[in-house]
Amino acid sequence: MQTTLISNPSARHGRLDALRGLAIVWMAAFHFCFDLNYFGYFTPRQHFQLDPFWWVQRTCIVTLFLLCAGMGQAVALQSGQRWPRFWRRWAQVAGCAALVSIGSAMMFPTSWISFGVLHGIAVMLLIVRLLAPPLLARGSAGRAALAALALLALALPRLVHATFFDTRWTNWVGLVTRLPRTEDFVPVLPWLGVMLLGVLLADGLWRRRPEVLAGELPPAARPLAVLGTWSLSFYMLHQPVLIGAIRLYRWATTGQF
Template sequence: MLFSKPSSPMGGEVSRLEWPDALRGLAVFLMLVFHSAYDLNHFDLLQLDLLHSTFWPAFQKAIVALFVGVAGISLALANRHGLHWQRFWRREGLLLVSAMLVSAGSYAVFPTSWIFFGVLHFMAVASVLAVPFLRLGWLNLPLGLLLVLLPQWLADPLFNAAWLQWLGLGTVVSNTKDYTPLLPWFGVMLLGIYVGNRLEHCEQCLKPLPRWFWLPVLLWLGKHSLAVYLLHQPLLMALFWLVASLMFGVTGK
């Protein structure tokens, strides 16, 4: 059966379909590229304007959109024959622990711009909130679009308070290395759920992927995305710190 192997929003086997894992793997690969650029800039190995240029912020948002959209697709696939609740809550607990580790680690390294609500925090919260939407069918399309646009209409300084910034409706955001608020990204997850629920009507989507030589790499990254997410940045920063130290005798900005 095509949908007999459900899983969680981040990593692991989604189903016998390969392309959700491939898309997630692509998101992981692009994340590695982005964080490599960030670290190279941080240690003065390259001079990049990551905050104010047009390309890099758009590139980062595209990566998050891939992660969140595939998470919605994965939830829809997992719900084809009913959610496996034990697996769902086990993965939810893993996401929560991982999010706390990311917050603690980022605070230790960047205390003035630590991650208080990044992509893992979002995934943990949004995965639970998304469960009631799994049976709404086509309604997830207009609801998703509405939630994507909502922050542009309802943004208000009231939501600038630190304890409300996770909602994404404020006008000012605290300095943070990764900010993935509930809105507009929950709308993207609902769009992913809509796509996942429509797969049975897409014959091309049900076919095996072409056996490109790089496909196994993407599939591996997609199936191990959470582990790669947690480990890649400490390893990259250690590597580029070593290179910068050997080349310039510097330890970064």
Template sequence: MALYHGSWNATFLGLASFDLLGDPLWLAARTVILSSFLLLAGVSLVLASRGGLDPLRFLRRLAMLAAAAVAVSLSSYLLFPDSPIFFGVLHHLAVASILGLVFVRLPGLVTLAAALAVGLVGDTLSFPAFDQPWLIWVGMATVPPNSNDYVPLFPWFSGVLAGIALARLWPGIGRGEAPAGGIGRALAWGGRHSLSVYLVHQPVLFGLFWLAAQAVGTEPATVREFHASCIAACTQSGGGLDQCQANCRCVQRELTRAGQWEAFLADRLDGPGRQSIGEAVRSCGGG
């Protein structure tokens, strides 16, 4: 997970150019990482209810998940307003923890069949009715939303159900010896505090990669995309490459001076902001 997020940070900040959304290997890596999260959540739900579910402990954990999910959403709306996280892995885990209670006492094969059904339905069916914003979390929309972390109920709840089924079919799971050695104890500590690790590691990594990007002078992916599209449009209109590069840098400079650059990148320009674009283009020789 940390390696994947580090690769995302490096790409976003211009330190690398990993094709995280198109390369089959990166897509497979994301699937494996996310599936392992959900599988272990299902196993943990069974382990937590083996001797009878402790309602207070369950509700405390659920409240922590919900609070963490809200914090992630608020942070994403501030940092990435064009692709916020409104139903990511933490949101999913909070909902799945409630729904999973229905299955923790069912036979493992029944839950395994339910997992296969959820995965199949989520991968094959979609309906326009689920395109509504308040239903997009279900996962059966015809058009996926633009989000940096989207983990809808279908098909991903199948991972939690698979974990529940595994724990039901393997009664001895979770009863091994405590790990020995420094590395083993460190991994065990991380497992016991996985939510804290999840919440802390990405801000720390992003900050470190941001410092590295500042040190070497790279540009974020959104800035590179702007320059690429701006130069392409300019050269297609008959401009020379050098002049187009200068004009596009000028537009960025003028929008920054007008306080509209960040809003432009996030596609959140209001009327005065759109007027600033026109003025910047004209002043930079774009007509």
């Protein structure tokens, strides 16, 4: 019998929130370094898309975000979240994704973000919401099918490539022959596999170690949990704040804005 940890859709899981908070703090530190490099404060200039020190970090951050997103969906399903509440949250994510595209087009006209992490999460949330409930309801067989789909999603971009998927209108699928020139790119494949693994991870913890999700947080981790509850707002605000601070510092020290 499946363990029920929460009885209403609005309940929070502090440990999951703290993990999400850790992800956004890491992301903010990464973006701050990116911004400093963009404004010429790193010598020598860093190559974020080529240097393993940077792109491995970026991969880890996106992986942690999508694992948390998958676990969050498992929490929502377990709590009995209904479609209207799901659509409200989805609309927030999709709307913020559109704002990211607009803002990046103003700052990076030739490499604007057409399908970044928020775009990917918006599409993947729909897929997970449709796939996960009927498969998890089938017990072990359904969980095995979900795991197989996750592994397939992770493997397909290594096995299948086509130039059809190289345009901005189609590269969101992920079966590209070359990476697009953009400031952020999180296609459905392979990243859907990571979100599905997050669903399976939370489902498995509920059945075997429910205290991992529902247990008390140590005091030192509580600020991370607070950040994790406001992850979307933090995501949208941190870059304007960081870039604004750097521009103000540059104006104060050099007279250039």
